[in-house]
Amino acid sequence: MVxxxxxxxxxxxxVPAYGRYPSAQLVEIQxxxxxxxxxxxxxxxxxxxxxxxxxxxxxxxxxxxxxxYLGLMGLLFTMHLHHREKDLHIYSQHGLHEIMTAQxxxxxxxxxxxxxxxxxxxxSREIIFDNKWLTVETIPLYHKLPCxxxxxxxxxxxxxxxxxxxxxxxxxxxxxxxxxGFDIKDETGKIVYKNxxxxxxxxxxxxxxxxxxxxxxxxxxxxxxxxxxLYHEATFTEDDKMKAAETLHSTAREAALIARKANAxxxxxxxxxxxxxxxxxxxxxxxxxxxxxxxxxEGQTFTLPE
Amino acid sequence: MVxxxxxxxxxxxxVPAYGRYPSAQLVEIQxxxxxxxxxxxxxxxxxxxxxxxxxxxxxxxxxxxxxxYLGLMGLLFTMHLHHREKDLHIYSQHGLHEIMTAQxxxxxxxxxxxxxxxxxxxxSREIIFDNKWLTVETIPLYHKLPCxxxxxxxxxxxxxxxxxxxxxxxxxxxxxxxxxGFDIKDETGKIVYKNxxxxxxxxxxxxxxxxxxxxxxxxxxxxxxxxxxLYHEATFTEDDKMKAAETLHSTAREAALIARKANAxxxxxxxxxxxxxxxxxxxxxxxxxxxxxxxxxEGQTFTLPE
Numbered sequence: 001m002v003x004x005x006x007x008x009x010x011x012x013x014x015v016p017a018y019g020r021y022p023s024a025q026l027v028e029i030q031x032x033x034x035x036x037x038x039x040x041x042x043x044x045x046x047x048x049x050x051x052x053x054x055x056x057x058x059x060x061x062x063x064x065x066x067x068x069y070l071g072l073m074g075l076l077f078t079m080h081l082h083h084r085e086k087d088l089h090i091y092s093q094h095g096l097h098e099i100m101t102a103q104x105x106x107x108x109x110x111x112x113x114x115x116x117x118x119x120x121x122x123x124s125r126e127i128i129f130d131n132k133w134l135t136v137e138t139i140p141l142y143h144k145l146p147c148x149x150x151x152x153x154x155x156x157x158x159x160x161x162x163x164x165x166x167x168x169x170x171x172x173x174x175x176x177x178x179x180x181g182f183d184i185k186d187e188t189g190k191i192v193y194k195n196x197x198x199x200x201x202x203x204x205x206x207x208x209x210x211x212x213x214x215x216x217x218x219x220x221x222x223x224x225x226x227x228x229x230l231y232h233e234a235t236f237t238e239d240d241k242m243k244a245a246e247t248l249h250s251t252a253r254e255a256a257l258i259a260r261k262a263n264a265x266x267x268x269x270x271x272x273x274x275x276x277x278x279x280x281x282x283x284x285x286x287x288x289x290x291x292x293x294x295x296x297x298e299g300q301t302f303t304l305p306e
Numbered sequence: 307m308v309x310x311x312x313x314x315x316x317x318x319x320x321v322p323a324y325g326r327y328p329s330a331q332l333v334e335i336q337x338x339x340x341x342x343x344x345x346x347x348x349x350x351x352x353x354x355x356x357x358x359x360x361x362x363x364x365x366x367x368x369x370x371x372x373x374x375y376l377g378l379m380g381l382l383f384t385m386h387l388h389h390r391e392k393d394l395h396i397y398s399q400h401g402l403h404e405i406m407t408a409q410x411x412x413x414x415x416x417x418x419x420x421x422x423x424x425x426x427x428x429x430s431r432e433i434i435f436d437n438k439w440l441t442v443e444t445i446p447l448y449h450k451l452p453c454x455x456x457x458x459x460x461x462x463x464x465x466x467x468x469x470x471x472x473x474x475x476x477x478x479x480x481x482x483x484x485x486x487g488f489d490i491k492d493e494t495g496k497i498v499y500k501n502x503x504x505x506x507x508x509x510x511x512x513x514x515x516x517x518x519x520x521x522x523x524x525x526x527x528x529x530x531x532x533x534x535x536l537y538h539e540a541t542f543t544e545d546d547k548m549k550a551a552e553t554l555h556s557t558a559r560e561a562a563l564i565a566r567k568a569n570a571x572x573x574x575x576x577x578x579x580x581x582x583x584x585x586x587x588x589x590x591x592x593x594x595x596x597x598x599x600x601x602x603x604e605g606q607t608f609t610l611p612e
Contacts (some may be wrong), residue, residue: 073376102408112318
């Protein structure tokens, strides 16, 4: 089975509390390991939950509030001290270059590896990662600072060979044609086997959307429609709706409304305010609107089957 | 009893490992709570070990390697979000101003409280804190970056009234004279009671020296002579002596040699390299030179009686 797995490293809002760490998630899709946000302690949580920092080549930072990036420098120093050589790509809003440069300069550190810093445009969707199987695009969010979420989406997959119906002796190279959706033809161009008789439909392309931090924003619904897993911040409950409005955060119910409107498969809640010791009230609130809701707490993993 | 207590928040060297956190200690002396170094996760560890961030008014940063200061911004943001109003004094080598300013600017944060940043001189001893009861002075260390340790020292204390020998009816204001060491005289200047007959010697002035990071440096011995507790980094064992020399760190044995030469009361070892899962070998190595050695691991507290 090809990997599609999200590991929660931190579930806390701006002020860490009750053992909850600031925002960070490890997203493993196929052979790529992505770090999504990198709050303080992310490297400690990666170690704790068996994440492999050497496999991370891309780090996506949603915005420059401290609880979303303050673990970055520590992680970079550790990569350096572990003799990393591979390029590391970091995607962030404007400003991170200056923040990093100052810290590298005063620690007199020159990393062994190249840091490729990509500055995001907060107001438009951009494809920021694209390989044979997968794209990652930004999701413009609505927060106090320029901020984007990230949508991970597998590309259309090949059709699957139906081994039971495969005629004997068909040469190997024909398989590629079948997977790509072509019929099998002879030299004259005549169809010998119709594709649909020898193949099954492709596995579904899986998707994950990370949306933190944001006020309730229906503008994102169209982009994330039918996403398999939606992580949406839920800093507050409806009882603290005013506080949510004031700080441009969402309530659990609002997160659930977005999930319902987007027809998402599953909703993960996170970025919990320090005012809540217990998180069940947030879960209950969201489930009244969207049943398939879960708490995205430290060490939890969420996977999608192929 | 008047407080003199050190709580270890982090014992790790540059690369955190085995659940050990980067350098940070909470030092409580009398009514003052000091934070000494502030590695990544310091605010999480403070919460875990019941440190009260609102009581911290002075933060001493030994040097600008990430493992000694990367928890600072997170702590400042949390203080801000908790509506701190009191001034906060931060003492650091040159560079922290630029690092902090960039991060405050891009997060569009203006703290509610004043941050008083004091730049340390790495090459000379300075008294950087001085109140009625206590001084803190810097200890020039020998490391890859400008770096100082910190010596906390109670001032000479008053003589203690010996209640058993105190004559009845002596007015209250005379007590101050006795505590200050004066004899009791009558109007003509004649000694009525000798001070030594009514008082006991002062309680001892307690002291704590924090020395991290540093290569073996006998130059510090004179300054820390007879310190009650010496924390000295012990990144490596003697087996890795070459590595210690190369990185300007100390071995456990070297830390113990310094403690012995300084005639310290107690030695605490910390700043352990990620290469050691078990720390007993470092302790054993140091104890062959200096018996009163302890491991300064997370959550440990060390107190000095009055």
